[in-house]
Amino acid sequence: MTDALRIDSPGAGERDRFSRFKLIRWWEQERLDRARIVVVGAGALGNEILKNLALLGAGRIFLVDSDSIEMSNLSRSVLFREEDTGRSKAEVAARSVRDIYPGARVRWLQGDVLTDVGLGVFIWADITLAGLDNREARLFLNRAARRAGRPWIDGAIEQLNGLARVFLPGGGPCYECTLGQADWDILRARRSCNFLSREDMLLGRVPTTPTSASVIAGLQCQEAVKYLHGLEVLAGKAFLFNGLTHESYVVGYERKPDCFSHEEPFAWTALGRKASETTLAALLETVRRDLGPEAVVEFGRDVVLGLQCVPCGTFEPVFRQIRSVTEKEAACPACGLVRNPKLAHGLDGREDFLGKTVAEFGIPPFDLVTGRRGREERAYLFDADAPSVLGPAWEEGDLSPRSAP
Numbered sequence: 001m002t003d004a005l006r007i008d009s010p011g012a013g014e015r016d017r018f019s020r021f022k023l024i025r026w027w028e029q030e031r032l033d034r035a036r037i038v039v040v041g042a043g044a045l046g047n048e049i050l051k052n053l054a055l056l057g058a059g060r061i062f063l064v065d066s067d068s069i070e071m072s073n074l075s076r077s078v079l080f081r082e083e084d085t086g087r088s089k090a091e092v093a094a095r096s097v098r099d100i101y102p103g104a105r106v107r108w109l110q111g112d113v114l115t116d117v118g119l120g121v122f123i124w125a126d127i128t129l130a131g132l133d134n135r136e137a138r139l140f141l142n143r144a145a146r147r148a149g150r151p152w153i154d155g156a157i158e159q160l161n162g163l164a165r166v167f168l169p170g171g172g173p174c175y176e177c178t179l180g181q182a183d184w185d186i187l188r189a190r191r192s193c194n195f196l197s198r199e200d201m202l203l204g205r206v207p208t209t210p211t212s213a214s215v216i217a218g219l220q221c222q223e224a225v226k227y228l229h230g231l232e233v234l235a236g237k238a239f240l241f242n243g244l245t246h247e248s249y250v251v252g253y254e255r256k257p258d259c260f261s262h263e264e265p266f267a268w269t270a271l272g273r274k275a276s277e278t279t280l281a282a283l284l285e286t287v288r289r290d291l292g293p294e295a296v297v298e299f300g301r302d303v304v305l306g307l308q309c310v311p312c313g314t315f316e317p318v319f320r321q322i323r324s325v326t327e328k329e330a331a332c333p334a335c336g337l338v339r340n341p342k343l344a345h346g347l348d349g350r351e352d353f354l355g356k357t358v359a360e361f362g363i364p365p366f367d368l369v370t371g372r373r374g375r376e377e378r379a380y381l382f383d384a385d386a387p388s389v390l391g392p393a394w395e396e397g398d399l400s401p402r403s404a405p
Helices: 003-007 029-034 044-056 071-075 089-100 120-124 135-148 181-189 210-228 280-291 383-393
Strands: 036-040 060-065 105-110 127-130 152-158 161-167 237-242 247-252 268-270 296-309 314-321 340-347 368-373 376-381
Touching: 029 210, 036 044, 036 120, 044 060, 044 089, 044 152, 044 210, 060 089, 060 383, 089 105, 105 383, 120 135, 120 383, 127 135, 127 210, 135 152, 135 181, 152 210, 161 210, 210 237, 280 296, 280 340, 280 368, 280 376
Parallel strands: 036 060, 036 127, 060 105, 127 152, 268 376
Antiparallel strands: 152 161, 161 237, 237 247, 296 314, 296 340, 296 368, 368 376
């Protein structure tokens, strides 16, 4: 009797739910169990990604999505049920992943990846899979993964078509390298002249089907499995699928030498602090102790200190990232004009709000900040936030230096 027949014998499969995977010569289930995976988006693509990860036995997942479940999601989202309407996509999807695979340790966040996720999440991750529907979020994710020195896998679907592509850190092309003039025009259209978000541009709907989501998410997860096992992946390439003709092909991207996303991975210093318990003054003091009295702090995020209406002579404190402030919110309650945002993206010691904590300033927990003095710079991580941000997906030692699979 062959090994395959013995595995098919009654009851053998119940002893090891992953026994069929282990028939693959190079398969190591432990790599999936130990993998730290970030999933951004829990819509049609995100549902299929998460379903696949649960079936594959992915052990640790951090999931982020800002939306709530609508009736229209039910025709394209295997993890949602009608009684879930109105609830957080991330929360319900995390629950469903655990239902499929009780061994999964999932942390979910209902929030915007642009403003609510600290860069420490991407430093923690082995790989990120994205089911996003807009270029701005992809661009942010591309730069975050690049800074952290981590790979990410992008997926996109429309009608019966889709694509999956892999971006690795290092010398190859990145997502920003793929953007043309039309893409940048669309990105600019999402912002007003004051760089505030335009709500009407945030409500776009893309026609999709569960079948195209299944195809593309399957490819994304398959690439993730290959990467985690050290196999060759679609690095700097895209798999394009035409669902009308069932034609598919692979295209390669060229690295653009002037691309702004080509920041090399960096070394960082653990602060041993939480963003909610560290004042801006204390942060600046730490940076200056390391780099000298002229050093400044840079956050890598533009924060709206307040909104000023010149005609009315009023100023309203805000302390939120500009990506989260819309034109509608910026309208003056007295005259209706869009007020001017007063911005800050760092500290030089002259600010009158240094008593605020980093979190009160508008920076998410587990984020990375930079201290700079001339050409000398050092990155600092609010590592003490990691256990609360990552929850059951966190383990001591997760932030120790490591190499790619």
